[in-house]
Amino acid sequence: MHEGEALTAKKGEPLMVTLLAHGIDTASRSIKYHRPRGAFCMNGSCGQCWMRIDDLPNRPACLTPAVEGRSIGRQNAFPSADVDLFRAADLVFGGGFDHHRLATTPLSPLNAIMQGTARQLAGLGELSEQTPGPAPRVVEQEERLVIVGSGPAGLAAALEARALSPLVLEARESIGGQLRSGLFSDVPELAGLKDQALRTLGDRLWCRAAAVGLYRDERGPQLLVKKREESGERLVVIRPQQVILATGGYEQSLLFGDNDLPGHYGVRALAELMLVHGVAPGSRLVIHDGGAELGPRLYQTLKQRGLDCQLLDRSTKILRAEGRSRVKGLELEQGGQVRKLDCDVIASSLPTAPAYELAQQAGASLAFKPGRGFVVVADSKGHTEVPWLRVAGELAGADSALAAAASGKSAALGLGETA
Ligand code: FES
Incomplete structure (x- = not known):
């Protein structure tokens, strides 16, 4: 069950695969700016897919298997990860804010409100009310x-x-x-x-x-x-x-504006999703060849399968990703020219x-x-x-x-x- 909705899954496949197969690519929200978070590594190492699973917070959906009756929910969002009111922090403080100094004037009523709010927001997820079972043998x-x-x-x-x-x-x-x-x-x-x-x-x-x-x-x-x-x-x-x-x-992430949007994957993660689990997280795929051998190999395989896939070489610089809740395109610079590229998945292929x-x-x-x-x-x-x-x-x-x-x-x- 995902937030009250029953999802079908292949037994044992990672929950993140199940979610992507159902078109859900936002796994949670970031702690400060409440930006959407989606899988990047599919390997338990980036922390982007942490979810509340069977009432326990911060479990990696990319490594936790789908099991009948398992409940999964997204965390760090109100009222939901799709429509999160706290996302306003990202929109209001577009240039960033320093939470160490914001409204910190002593005795200011604003300061008391800010401290209380910060305490409420701090930390990832919420602890479970369950009494822990006996420690495993x-x-x-x-x-x-x-x-x-x-x-x-x-x-x-x-x-x-x-x-x-x-x-x-x-x-x-x-x-x-x-x-x-x-x-x-x-x-x-x-x-x-x-x-x-x-x-x-x-x-x-x-x-x-x-x-x-x-x-x-x-x-x-x-x-x-x-x-x-x-x-x-x-x-x-x-x-x-x-x-x-x-x-x-x-896997390392290429640096570009809004590279944290869901839809940006490491190349191994994209290969894992598409070739091991048979789930395509989008239909217009772009791989940026940053030097890892898997990028060109995956590109060749996807092209042979007739998929819409482009390989960008290292002379192409990605300036930023477009989209508010997920990748909807890229802004590129090549030979001094800036252009747009329509896509819904970008994969970094770095060593x-x-x-x-x-x-x-x-x-x-x-x-x-x-x-x-x-x-x-x-x-x-x-x-x-x-x-x-x-x-x-x-x-x-x-x-x-x-x-x-x-x-x-x-x-x-x-x-x-x-x-
Ligand atoms: S930790 Fe799950 S996608 Fe990286």
């Missing part, structure tokens, strides 16, 4: 090798080290990362990777298992895993001898920013790489300065799916021989 297990992430790097590492029977953790419903879209089926080294891993590793592939912490205590390394099962979530504490992190990266958090928690050092963000300091085989930790793929600086797979294989070299 915690189980602990020992592993020789755990690989976090099942994209090309993680799968290549797992296959290389298969003699150790590694445990592979994947936060999503299925393995493959960017291979899930099928956009690399023409690359022999990548085309069969998923199937080979499924055949070889079987139940050592854990889907719906998110690694949320990686530390060392007096007993050695421990990896905390939030595992989603039919009966609910549970916490698994893994004691690994070795860990390979292949956690991939976060990802490595997801380094677990490596940093474990004690690895980071180095800034221009255009990418922070990568983990490691040698050419992915060995970090933490003896039990190796990194692979985007985390180690790989800039293509093929390079990620090669780096995964390299990071696992030699591990299987110690079995």
Whole structure:
């Protein structure tokens, strides 16, 4: 149920997919200006799709599966996310406002009103009235090798080290990362990777298992895993001898005016929606090629399917998106000329920013790489300065799916021989 209306969904598909399939692209409102918020990453990392789900606030609709009887609602809006009266803040303060100084004169009645209003508005969503159930059971297990992430790097590492029977953790419903879209089926080294891993590793592939912490205590390394099962979530504490992190990266957003409007996606998210779930979030699609290999690949595939899709090269600058509640077009600058482009979806195709958090928690050092963000300091085989930790793929600086797979294989070299 979405705000009192029953929606049909494929069992297990992410709720955000269900909403988009029903033409709903506003998931919530932003906290300060109450601007509409819609999915950007479809990967749980941007925070744009947080909704109230089964009466709990701030749950990612892009990762939460559709289940019969589940209730979802949009938050931070009054009276509704479609018609939000607080949107007036964005219209009245078009140039921005400084909430630290607005009406802060001591003893001013305005100040008291402003403070009260700010307290009411602060925070995302509202806490649930439900009494929390008992904490889920915690189980602990020992592993020789755990690989976090099942994209090309993680799968290549797992296959290389298969003699150790590694445990592979994947936060999503299925393995493959960017291979899930099928956009690399023409690359022999990548085309069969998923199937080979499924055949070889079987139940050592854990889907719906998110690694949320990686530390060392007096007993050695421990990896905390939030595992989603039919009966609910549970916490698994893994004691690994070795860990390979292949956690991939976060999609980055191209900078242009009103780039936060629903209808602006990362290119992986658009591929996920259209090719994995078969849901088109619009009918006039534009992909801006900012250097990630997926942009041109997705464009070719969508064109072959006869869809209305354009690829903008890097010489085209997007000045701003048009539309009040979602993208309805773009204003572009090319060769000194400004022109309008009619579209309802724009996808940024930029190199990802490595997801380094677990490596940093474990004690690895980071180095800034221009255009990418922070990568983990490691040698050419992915060995970090933490003896039990190796990194692979985007985390180690790989800039293509093929390079990620090669780096995964390299990071696992030699591990299987110690079995
Ligand atoms: S967190 Fe859900 S779309 Fe980014």
